[in-house]
Amino acid sequence: MQKELPSAYDPKTTESKIYELWEKSGFFNPDKLPKTHKKTFTITIPPPNVTGELHMGHALNAVIQDAIIRRKRMQGYKTLWIPGTDHAGIATQNKVEQKLKKENLSRFDLGRDKFIEEVWKWKEQYGNIILHQLKQIGASCDWSRARFTMDDGYANSVSEAFVKYYNKGWLYRALRVVNWCIRCGTSLSDLELEYKGENGKLWHIRYKLENQHLPKKTEIQNSKISEVRYIIVATTRPETMLGDAAVAVNPKDERYKDLIGKNVVLPIQNRNIPIIADYAVDPSFGTGAVKVTPLHDFNDWEIAQRHNLPQYKIINERGRMTKGAGAVCEGLKINECREKVLEELAKQNLLEKTEDFAHQVPHCYRCDSIIEPLANLQWFLKMDQLAKTAMRAVKKREVKFVPKRWDEIYIDWLKNVRDWCVSRQIWWGHRLPVWFCGKSDGFQERMDLDEDIKVGCGQIIVSGEKPRNCPSCKGTNLKQSEDVLDTWFSSALWPFATLGWPDKKSKDLKTFYPTQVLSTDRGIINLWVARMIFSSYEFTGQKPFDNVIIHATVLTKDGRRMSKSLGTGIDPLQLIDKYGADATRFGIAYQAMGGQDIRFAEEHIMAGKKFCNKLWNISRFVLLQTTKDESPMTNRIPKPKSQSDKKILSQFNKMSKLADKYLEQYQFGHAAHALYDFVWHDFADVYLEESKKQIARAETKKQAEITKTILLYILTQTLKLLHPFTPFITEEIYSTLPIKDKKLLIVESWPVKSK
RNA sequence: GGGCGCUUAGCUCAGCGGUUCAGAGCACUGCAUUCACAUUGCAGGGGUCGUAGGUUCGAAUCCUACAGCGCCCACCA
Numbered sequence: 001m002q003k004e005l006p007s008a009y010d011p012k013t014t015e016s017k018i019y020e021l022w023e024k025s026g027f028f029n030p031d032k033l034p035k036t037h038k039k040t041f042t043i044t045i046p047p048p049n050v051t052g053e054l055h056m057g058h059a060l061n062a063v064i065q066d067a068i069i070r071r072k073r074m075q076g077y078k079t080l081w082i083p084g085t086d087h088a089g090i091a092t093q094n095k096v097e098q099k100l101k102k103e104n105l106s107r108f109d110l111g112r113d114k115f116i117e118e119v120w121k122w123k124e125q126y127g128n129i130i131l132h133q134l135k136q137i138g139a140s141c142d143w144s145r146a147r148f149t150m151d152d153g154y155a156n157s158v159s160e161a162f163v164k165y166y167n168k169g170w171l172y173r174a175l176r177v178v179n180w181c182i183r184c185g186t187s188l189s190d191l192e193l194e195y196k197g198e199n200g201k202l203w204h205i206r207y208k209l210e211n212q213h214l215p216k217k218t219e220i221q222n223s224k225i226s227e228v229r230y231i232i233v234a235t236t237r238p239e240t241m242l243g244d245a246a247v248a249v250n251p252k253d254e255r256y257k258d259l260i261g262k263n264v265v266l267p268i269q270n271r272n273i274p275i276i277a278d279y280a281v282d283p284s285f286g287t288g289a290v291k292v293t294p295l296h297d298f299n300d301w302e303i304a305q306r307h308n309l310p311q312y313k314i315i316n317e318r319g320r321m322t323k324g325a326g327a328v329c330e331g332l333k334i335n336e337c338r339e340k341v342l343e344e345l346a347k348q349n350l351l352e353k354t355e356d357f358a359h360q361v362p363h364c365y366r367c368d369s370i371i372e373p374l375a376n377l378q379w380f381l382k383m384d385q386l387a388k389t390a391m392r393a394v395k396k397r398e399v400k401f402v403p404k405r406w407d408e409i410y411i412d413w414l415k416n417v418r419d420w421c422v423s424r425q426i427w428w429g430h431r432l433p434v435w436f437c438g439k440s441d442g443f444q445e446r447m448d449l450d451e452d453i454k455v456g457c458g459q460i461i462v463s464g465e466k467p468r469n470c471p472s473c474k475g476t477n478l479k480q481s482e483d484v485l486d487t488w489f490s491s492a493l494w495p496f497a498t499l500g501w502p503d504k505k506s507k508d509l510k511t512f513y514p515t516q517v518l519s520t521d522r523g524i525i526n527l528w529v530a531r532m533i534f535s536s537y538e539f540t541g542q543k544p545f546d547n548v549i550i551h552a553t554v555l556t557k558d559g560r561r562m563s564k565s566l567g568t569g570i571d572p573l574q575l576i577d578k579y580g581a582d583a584t585r586f587g588i589a590y591q592a593m594g595g596q597d598i599r600f601a602e603e604h605i606m607a608g609k610k611f612c613n614k615l616w617n618i619s620r621f622v623l624l625q626t627t628k629d630e631s632p633m634t635n636r637i638p639k640p641k642s643q644s645d646k647k648i649l650s651q652f653n654k655m656s657k658l659a660d661k662y663l664e665q666y667q668f669g670h671a672a673h674a675l676y677d678f679v680w681h682d683f684a685d686v687y688l689e690e691s692k693k694q695i696a697r698a699e700t701k702k703q704a705e706i707t708k709t710i711l712l713y714i715l716t717q718t719l720k721l722l723h724p725f726t727p728f729i730t731e732e733i734y735s736t737l738p739i740k741d742k743k744l745l746i747v748e749s750w751p752v753k754s755k
Numbered sequence: 756g757g758g759c760g761c762u763u764a765g766c767u768c769a770g771c772g773g774u775u776c777a778g779a780g781c782a783c784u785g786c787a788u789u790c791a792c793a794u795u796g797c798a799g800g801g802g803u804c805g806u807a808g809g810u811u812c813g814a815a816u817c818c819u820a821c822a823g824c825g826c827c828c829a830c831c832a
Binding site for chain 1: 759830832
């Protein structure tokens, strides 16, 4: 006997009950799917940060991935969706540091080991919240395979990757100008910056030519200033002049031709620096003369290399002026030093003029502090070959972006990418598998870089395991590098590390790799996707995935970014609480029309709830008709009798093919619209009404039965098509249908055959 | 500075060269309702498709310019 449905659908009780049912069935785990599921289909989830909580972007992405996986599972694939979390080095460390700050502690008070312990504690407490939230939205991940980027196996993958790159000669350690976050106390890669427009100033400073005396006040008053020859440089960061090693002009610049090779006197520091010629200087900008600060500017570093200029380190890693900045400024903070320098220059009448200057200033993407370019000993990954590999994959369409226009963003970045600075000076992350003989490379040592940039006996050992002794001097006082790796270095390995790489015997890797789909947002195409692609080719010789779906960004209704701090965020869990998971899922999918943005409108979630209710009541009606006296039916397509019968069957056919096509093309919004329109307007509004008449009119029981069979058939098939979008309610309804040989809907066969 | 995307009813969006291309949902108006559902049904009002040119027999749909919004990339001091 079939059970009867209550008159209103209650998401709360149904959802937890159904999710439990699925988990108990084991069908989230490909190994427990029926043996008929052979061909694999794999997605690895973009691992959310352990600091994260579900936001609308995650929700959209979860809906997309789950819809894909559920459809594929029903199509008979051996589906695997691997969940997990990312340790998110800087973000998590900052979070725990904030917590400590409330207790008036810094990480340095605790020391490294204690601090890491704190982070692990924090991770245990909060790190899995988002995974539980994903369950609430109905994600059918294989939780038994959940991974964390800091778990032991994963850490092994990371160090293996490092060693392999190193042995290939692609990882090297070098002194270079890097992006340095004073607050976080670490280097950052070029992609970890956020440029912000700022209204700054452009200061024009006079550098007096050598052998010219400084003008005195009286001389200026007597207009003798014209006799004093200067070269005027323009800068937005006057404090860096303390570290200048030269003034550069373009060799073709007529104004300065006769000055090339002469010296000027660097103000305040009072040392002679040469005027040099370099094509990197743009004669049309500012005065056409550039001050060159080798250790505190990217361009200047390059120029200094070409001209073999001396290096003056004037700002240290904590944002204080060093001894090299001179007695007047030593110990000052950068902005204090700027004031001081300007004051001195004014005093010496060396400020030609000050202009307003709007420019883009890089900020730390994690803490928003201004980035200081700083010369520092760091580890870099050579990008030339890897970038080529990554470009080839997309150009040859081995890896496809959906929509295709994202190809360009990806290729453009790779075309002129600089080597990747992969070392970070924070504590939470994968320690570099690097050992130094005798001395460490800790923070204190870095502070004295300008005095001594050598380490230990000079021997650096890169090894997956701690070496016994130094292969060079046999010393046993080996210290592991204090640095950790860029979080993105480890996430770059995600698709294959989660499946067991580098273990060659890994069954999962053999079975499920390469994966089929990666779905993520456009913000991390270069930060993450590009790096996964070259890492995969490099380490597995295969692509990591076939398709990269770049889904829409969810904005607020008035087009602003959803953000907790701005108070513009909408919490998907509150929507689930209010409308149910299916309604939320459907409403989100309904809005995912493939454009690059979704201006999120809650009305669509409400529409989703109404739609669920409609579906529920359609089912109640159909059950009312079919469970009284008929015996359970099979899945055969019923023979239509009336015009209405024919019409609804044909409409269903058309819609199901269309919806299936849309799903295959990852056009979720279109698929949802097609289903919605059919269910509501064709099936409910028209055919259900017609069926009442047909049943009433029927002269024989058999005639009525044809109509009922069609009702049940359409409902059954529609439930299957809807299941990827609204899994809970469809599973619940399906469980009540009077059908023979029923399985769980989650593994029932997809009603549209692929070509 | 370079590149990309968006601009269609009050709101969120489809449509992307040709009788249903002027549409959907929400909102609004009117009527209906013991019969699966008021989380309903039926009917209706509402837009010179950002602006200005151009191509074409024909454009919301293609091209050009401009404007507004958003995003990505970039070491111009």
